[in-house]
Amino acid sequence: MPDRIIRTAAISKSFRGRPAVRGVSLDVERGSVYAFLGPNGAGKTTTIRMLLGLLRPDHGTIELFGQSLDRHRAEILTKTGSLVETPSVYPHLSARENIEIGRRILDLPRSEIDRVLALVGLENRSRHLVRTYSLGMKQRLGLALALLGQRELLLLDEPMNGLDPAGMNEMRSLIRDLPGAHGVTVVLSSHLLAEVDQVATHVGMLSQGEMVFQGPASALDRLRKPRLSIGVDRPAAATSRLAKHGWTADLVDDRLVIAGDVDAAAVNRALVEDGHAVSHLAVESATLEDVFLSMTKAEVR
DSSP states (O other): OOOEEEEEEEEEEEETTEEEEEEEOOEEETTOEEEEEOOTTSSHHHHHHHHTTSSOOSEEEEEETTEETTTSHHHHHTTEEEEESSOOOOTTSBHHHHHHHHHHHHTOOTHHHHHHHHHTTOGGGTTSBGGGSOHHHHHHHHHHHHTTTTOSEEEEESTTTTOOHHHHHHHHHHHHHHHHHHOOEEEEEESOHHHHTTTOSEEEEEETTEEEEEEEGGGGGGGSOEEEEEEESSHHHHHHHHHHTTOOOEEETTEEEEESSOOHHHHHHHHHHTTOOEEEEEEEEOOHHHHHHHHHOSOOO
8 A cells, every 4th residue: 555645634724714625635645746736715825834734724634654743743844844935045145055044953964955955956056145046046945945854745835936937847857856866755736737747646636625636647637538629711610510420519719629539530521521621630638727627617826
């Protein structure tokens, strides 16, 4: 049976009588990258704060490393790093000086500074002032601080928020390598679904505080039903023509879309024989965003 690094049992949290998290049961395997997805206000950050002991659940229980968070919080947090919102760093100090402060607080050996700087790829800029850093570099510095002390679990709240494409690529590569290369299990919340799709081994989806899906990312493949995307002139007339052959087409972003496993050649032939000019014909699979929206019925923030 897989080793569970996080297990919660029906945790709930309300603020002023308004439910933020409703009966969420998380199941996170050691060595995974677990993506925690949900629209704005779904309860992602509240859940992460409860996992860190910053908030207490109104109901339910939380276990990390097989231990109760209520009874073993200090021991659990020595093995848990976190980056919630923006990194807390001193811009007038260098990266090395920022990490030195954390090292002294945790009473760690000096070798930890070089280890975490190398891990996040900042060893060549470690003596530069943080105020000269890009947002992506500041995020990597925040990760270095969170990884001080040989952490086994890393909780990240929107780690790619605001990053440019180069910064996203760097963060994505780092997160993807943490479990295998460094033995760190990662739980991250994000609304950047295309990015999550490239790093997650497991996915949990929240909607209005409730879990609507949880499982391996591969399990989502069966929900990514194929569809045929068609670029054609006179789409209204083409829709009628396709309907006569038993194909139901919907107009989506100037393209006709037929859901399901469809014979593309037969569709093309029917349209061409009716005098239509087909400019695009492609079999596509639903993206993670498509699946996400169909499950949550909400706008991604």
